[in-house]
Amino acid sequence: MSFLGRFSRTQLVIGGLITYATGVSFALTFLPQKSIEQESDSSHGRFPTESTRQSTFDNLAPGYDSEVRIHEYLLGIQRRRKRLLKNAKGRVLEIASGTGRNIDFYPKGCCSEIVFSDFSEGMMEVLKDKVAKSELGKRFDYQMRRQQQLELERIAYSTKMASAAAGTSATTTPGTNAVNQGQEAESNAVVETRIGFKTMNAAAIPYPDQSFDTIVDTFGLCSFEEPVKVLQEMKRVLKPGGQLLLLEHGNSNWKAMQDMQASKLDRHVHKYGCYWNREIEDLVVEAGLKIKEKERSQLGTVYYMVLE
Template identity: 30%
Template sequence: MTSSETPEAKARRVWDKAAPTYDRQIRFLERVWFTGTREWIAARARGRVLEVAVGTGRNLPFYREDVQLSGIELSPSMLAIARRRAAEAGRAADLREGDAEHLPYPAGSFDTVTCSLSLCAIPSPAAAIAEMYRVLVPGGRLLLVDHIGSTWPPIRAGQWLVERVTIRTAGEHFTRRQLPLVEAAGFRVAETERLKAGTIERIHATKPA
């Protein structure tokens, strides 16, 4: 990152570069580490759904046919792949380029907001979660899945060491935890689950009615 490069510009540059090989790399991790993540998200989504940081659109085939899909993505290269994936699947989806910390939608636009494996790399996850709260209707659902700091100290120590490189080069964190931010934003937590030695957390929360 140059001295004048903003965190958002750095993230866009990193993910534009990663886009051509992202699907191949994440496929293996989905089998051994993120198992069932996309199915868990999609099974709980209802109504007008916004996926924040939609990436290459790997969640799109899993959503129910009766939901109305929208997605936001910072990286134009990732977004192009998501649009192609939606078209090939015959799936209608309003996919836009934009920043998770400044969602381009009016308050109360969605019944469900989802975000998977992305808050770990968003520069300000608290700002992004506050935006998710804003665009949800009262009673709306927030569905998050991310990798977080392990409950097992040896693994967490390893994650901390890896972060010394990944934060600097790609802005990616391995020991962040989103649950306190979700609670601080005003959501009511309905369901949580930690998997894989506590390194994966699923959160289902609601905006108070």
């Protein structure tokens, strides 16, 4: 019997997927070469400046989804996004939204408002287009148009009633007031989730203290110049009892992987603008946040956290 003949078809398929996932992960992480522009940047210092990294994100934006889609699916990142966002509720601020990798995972009816933010105009452009075409965006667009329609009907009815009271128009027909009250109730309830966009620096969030019920940040801490300051800003704008939801790249808890991350750090930062070996839990504690739930996967390099 051949070597492959010893395994069932299911085992071969699963083994193939694992091998493919590992290969894709390795290729995306280690094989891409720096562009001439990146090589030039690195000659002036070990790591690119914040403005250079912003340009990196702008340049990555158009093809970013195509580059990471299969990688995320095979490595279970999409499942973790979905699981994390089940915790989202109320008024939500999403930090470092990028190209909108989370928009399909917000549960219907979970949130009164979602503000998507990023400091890359290129990423925000892709994000806005994707939201407009998404189920979330379509529901919001329909609801807004319906609310506007109901508001116009309410104004027209109020004008009619005012004219009738002044004796300049016909009197009210039976049941009309009940219909109007029903319209007003529908108008107040019709918008399920408002959507907003904010181009901003996460180290200086332009909202007052205690503005949001939920803060979401997926794979953003690895990209900030001052991650602790950003976490402190998130904490500042979070309401009492609110939650900060994190899904992050970070340093592995396996020595061999830690060494590899350290040796490839320069290339990874120049390619993706991502410092992928930060100690995420240490940053969270330093920022004064409390960990409610945590989990690590992918050799400890992916951190799943619910904070308060």
